[in-house]
Amino acid sequence: MIYKVLRAAEWEAFQRQGETAGAPVDLTDGYIHFSTADQLPGTLVRHFAGEADLYLIACDPAALSPDLRWEPARGGALFPHLYRPLRMVDVASAAPVAPGSTNPDEAAP
Numbered sequence: 001m002i003y004k005v006l007r008a009a010e011w012e013a014f015q016r017q018g019e020t021a022g023a024p025v026d027l028t029d030g031y032i033h034f035s036t037a038d039q040l041p042g043t044l045v046r047h048f049a050g051e052a053d054l055y056l057i058a059c060d061p062a063a064l065s066p067d068l069r070w071e072p073a074r075g076g077a078l079f080p081h082l083y084r085p086l087r088m089v090d091v092a093s094a095a096p097v098a099p100g101s102t103n104p105d106e107a108a109p
Contacts, residue, residue: 002034008053019085034080054097
């Protein structure tokens with residue numbers, strides 16, 4: 001699985017609309033940022049520290065191809081980037097992130 005972290009308002013809008021182009025950073029960059037389970041703690045610390053009401057969206061990377069690309073990002077690591085809107089049918093599961101969690105086992109749905 002790969003993971004997308006959304007703020008509560010972003011998750012609610014996604015559910016209402018049935019698809020999302022992502023968070024503001026995704027709109028700016030032109031693709032939806034995902035993280036692997038190993039990358040998720042760094043993503044939570046770097047981009048969501050101190051935030052509450054976060055949701056972790058899990059997706060099967062095979063279901064997102066051919067629009068999913070693995071590209072170098074933080075420290076040269078390959079991160080999954082989705083070059084199309086994320087649709088509710090793409091979501092395998094979703095769950096709230098435990099407050100202050102950086103452990104994917106605690107945050108993962």
